[in-house]
Amino acid sequence: MKTFVEDVLKGQGDNYIFPFFWQHGESEDVLREYMKVIHESNIGAVCVEARPHPDFAGPRWWHDMDIILDEARKRNMKVWILDDAHFPTGYANGLLPQKEDSLCKQYLAYNCADIYGPVAEASLHVAELAHYAPTIHDFVNPIFDEQNPRKFDDDQLFAVVAARVLKGDTVSRDTVVLTDKVKDGWLEWDAPEGVWRIFVFYLTRNGGGKTNYINMLDADSCHVQIEAVYEPHYAHYKDDFGKTIAGFFSDEPAVGNTKGFAFDESIGRKKMHLPWNKDMNAMMEERLGKDYVKVLPALWTAMDDDLETGRTRYGYMDAVTELISKSFSGQIGKWCEDHGVEYIGHIVEDGGQHSRLGSSMGHFFRAMKGQHMAGIDDIGNQVIPGGDYNRRLDGFAKGGQGEFFHFELGKLGSSYAHIDPKKQGRAMCEIFGAYGWNTGVKTMKYLADHFLVQGLNYFVPHAFSPKAFPDPDCPPHFYAHGENPQYRHFGKLMAYMNRMCHLFNHGRSVVQAALLYHGEAEWSGGYMFDQKPARELMEHQIDFDIVPADVFAFGEYFNTGLTPAGEKEGMALLEINGNTYKALVLPYSQFITQAVARFIIKAQKEGFPVVFVDGRPEGICDVPKEMSADLMREMEGCGCVAALSHLAGCLQGKGVCEISLDQSFKRFRYYHYVQDQAHIYMFFNGDPGQCFDGTVTVSAAGPAFRYDAMENRMYKADVKDLGGESRITLKLAPGESAVFIFDECVDNLPEFYTGSGRNRKVEGPWQVSLCETKQYPDFKPLAVVDELHDIGRLARDFSGFIRYENTFTLSGDSDLPEKLVIDQAYEGVEVWVNDSYAGMVIALPYVFDIKDKVKTGENTLRIEVATTLYRKVSGMEDKNNPFRNPPIVQEPIGIIGDVRACVY
Numbered sequence: 001m002k003t004f005v006e007d008v009l010k011g012q013g014d015n016y017i018f019p020f021f022w023q024h025g026e027s028e029d030v031l032r033e034y035m036k037v038i039h040e041s042n043i044g045a046v047c048v049e050a051r052p053h054p055d056f057a058g059p060r061w062w063h064d065m066d067i068i069l070d071e072a073r074k075r076n077m078k079v080w081i082l083d084d085a086h087f088p089t090g091y092a093n094g095l096l097p098q099k100e101d102s103l104c105k106q107y108l109a110y111n112c113a114d115i116y117g118p119v120a121e122a123s124l125h126v127a128e129l130a131h132y133a134p135t136i137h138d139f140v141n142p143i144f145d146e147q148n149p150r151k152f153d154d155d156q157l158f159a160v161v162a163a164r165v166l167k168g169d170t171v172s173r174d175t176v177v178l179t180d181k182v183k184d185g186w187l188e189w190d191a192p193e194g195v196w197r198i199f200v201f202y203l204t205r206n207g208g209g210k211t212n213y214i215n216m217l218d219a220d221s222c223h224v225q226i227e228a229v230y231e232p233h234y235a236h237y238k239d240d241f242g243k244t245i246a247g248f249f250s251d252e253p254a255v256g257n258t259k260g261f262a263f264d265e266s267i268g269r270k271k272m273h274l275p276w277n278k279d280m281n282a283m284m285e286e287r288l289g290k291d292y293v294k295v296l297p298a299l300w301t302a303m304d305d306d307l308e309t310g311r312t313r314y315g316y317m318d319a320v321t322e323l324i325s326k327s328f329s330g331q332i333g334k335w336c337e338d339h340g341v342e343y344i345g346h347i348v349e350d351g352g353q354h355s356r357l358g359s360s361m362g363h364f365f366r367a368m369k370g371q372h373m374a375g376i377d378d379i380g381n382q383v384i385p386g387g388d389y390n391r392r393l394d395g396f397a398k399g400g401q402g403e404f405f406h407f408e409l410g411k412l413g414s415s416y417a418h419i420d421p422k423k424q425g426r427a428m429c430e431i432f433g434a435y436g437w438n439t440g441v442k443t444m445k446y447l448a449d450h451f452l453v454q455g456l457n458y459f460v461p462h463a464f465s466p467k468a469f470p471d472p473d474c475p476p477h478f479y480a481h482g483e484n485p486q487y488r489h490f491g492k493l494m495a496y497m498n499r500m501c502h503l504f505n506h507g508r509s510v511v512q513a514a515l516l517y518h519g520e521a522e523w524s525g526g527y528m529f530d531q532k533p534a535r536e537l538m539e540h541q542i543d544f545d546i547v548p549a550d551v552f553a554f555g556e557y558f559n560t561g562l563t564p565a566g567e568k569e570g571m572a573l574l575e576i577n578g579n580t581y582k583a584l585v586l587p588y589s590q591f592i593t594q595a596v597a598r599f600i601i602k603a604q605k606e607g608f609p610v611v612f613v614d615g616r617p618e619g620i621c622d623v624p625k626e627m628s629a630d631l632m633r634e635m636e637g638c639g640c641v642a643a644l645s646h647l648a649g650c651l652q653g654k655g656v657c658e659i660s661l662d663q664s665f666k667r668f669r670y671y672h673y674v675q676d677q678a679h680i681y682m683f684f685n686g687d688p689g690q691c692f693d694g695t696v697t698v699s700a701a702g703p704a705f706r707y708d709a710m711e712n713r714m715y716k717a718d719v720k721d722l723g724g725e726s727r728i729t730l731k732l733a734p735g736e737s738a739v740f741i742f743d744e745c746v747d748n749l750p751e752f753y754t755g756s757g758r759n760r761k762v763e764g765p766w767q768v769s770l771c772e773t774k775q776y777p778d779f780k781p782l783a784v785v786d787e788l789h790d791i792g793r794l795a796r797d798f799s800g801f802i803r804y805e806n807t808f809t810l811s812g813d814s815d816l817p818e819k820l821v822i823d824q825a826y827e828g829v830e831v832w833v834n835d836s837y838a839g840m841v842i843a844l845p846y847v848f849d850i851k852d853k854v855k856t857g858e859n860t861l862r863i864e865v866a867t868t869l870y871r872k873v874s875g876m877e878d879k880n881n882p883f884r885n886p887p888i889v890q891e892p893i894g895i896i897g898d899v900r901a902c903v904y
Contacts, residue, residue: 015044127185333370414455433462507675757904823897
């Protein structure tokens, strides 16, 4: 047996969980209590968040950190530090207002005026237009925006460009640069015939978002973040760096050129200030030529040449995201490396925002290049069971696309972990936050499995809050000062997640296809969100990684190359950072980069499959027009085109698939991982109501066993060797997962119970009692019921423990049952038979081993079900608090359906 399996079986696996531990300035006793309960939840680290703390990086902060670090050392725990006083990262603990204006954000913006020519000796007061003037939007302050933004007086004229206005409000690419005609603040110009739009471009520090946040494009400004947060922590805890202190966490840093979280800041599709700094002029000249100002209108307005428009927008975004990558995450990551710690975190990914400006950072992969893990977050009901096919209207994801959250979000994180050498295969997911008090371990396990099966292998549960109960700030809270009935059940879930993460670390994933990241295509023209083909691939069990154009442009860093066809594979393979892919899939892209184009040309020569979804590109967005035409001619006949609905079939026909099901099951997910030459398969039934009952054929062969990470046990695997591949017979309840490991056999393993056998219903009556969490085990009788149904009908506002008591008789000549099966429960369940503990189950299937606990004659049965805190908190919260529990359609509480004893 492989060492990594022995590790988890012996309880010696590593820790992969570090929940947010919010700080408000609580007492020493509370801080020590919370470090204790976090550790007792099978968690070996915390991420300390200062957002609500009154004195970040001040005397009270160091006092509290001293206590947390002391407890961490005693318990051999690690500590991560969220790197700012306020959300999002970039506030630099309020230091920026003390710095010179040159370190603050700067933007390229414009005002314009139209003129209907011909008009001889027309004049325009350019000085009046070459500065920021407040609009109605400045008097609307969305949540998280500044009430009194800092004012600057260094606006300056950048350029004046006239463009002929054409049909549909596009402008001609044949613009006229008029900057040299401006004298004493006035433009004088003989306007030719036609409608002309005069663009007055200027540089400003006013009118953007989050004025007191650092300029993400500027290395000196970003260093203020290090000066304000990182260096003071090193000064106080130098000896803990790389030991107890593991590193720092950035939470959703943003370019911040707009206010709020509109999520539509796609270049060229919205009038907005565009980020700028002192380096941008030279970088734009390098990409677009010294006379690039003539095409500046294309950054906001479509020109009559799509390729010229796309090239301009791509050149701008390419420069901006390169600066962000180097100035922010690159600089902080290097500082952390130099000081013996690591740097992690995530950006705003929601609904495609990860490739845009505003509340995100312009490019998912470049934004986090300096970090040592890939990172994403899932909060506010973004992923919900059954929510993958529709737009939802709940939580922070209000109006958001279930398609993105279910089919792309997780793959962004795991893909980056796979392809970037710096990440070492590690992908972090912040999870559970702001899902509400109604979210308990049943849903949490679903969410954990949803991301585990997509390759995430580190988790930051959100959150442990030591504030007085009930803290309305983004629940659920996992302990809640002992009020949470599911605290122990949460601990079991954490143990499960740690074991699963241990299986999926220190090895490599086995992925079939590379899916080109849509970000560059969005910048430059028409595009398809890569969540579209991602969904098609997932629903047909074809695994993939999302790869940016940079893997081809910077092949040496990513170790990118084409390996020739071999006898074993039978086809050429794309290799990125040691991972191999059988095909490259391009979501529809009007334009692509020259690096991608040159790879496609080479792939055609080597026989490597390239599939264009819904159409071929029309041009190359980062070269002059003549070179674009040359490359497009070379690309003629390369690859093939497949309609989105036929993509999976096209790939399967080319051998780009690894597993097959004996039935169509769209929500069946799998993950294939190789560690120490052992092949690990995780299967997950993501359907909230339908059971999967069939076979799965996989490419691995040889002896195998089934591993139950929840109970930390091995079982026989129902696997048939087909000669080079294997067929697994599998039954998965809604939301259930399974792990199969192809490795050396272990003798005398037990059979895994799959629901077969003779079932006997445990008949009523049932004595039902209730107990609030802090009164446990002081249960009070509620009712006697013959059939099991929603206890909420009898106790509408109850949260806590529900106890069911019953007796059943077994005759001497009957087979003694081996399993107790509960049809459905809400949520965490514990069972005692004849006062002997039979275990805890937190999600379907609710199956308990009672073989050694039952006897001939009368048997006693006690079942306890832990609810969520939703009903209790709903009766306590201030209804005027915007962060309160929103009214929801409530799930039942307690046991629903039958309780059955099973002989098999």
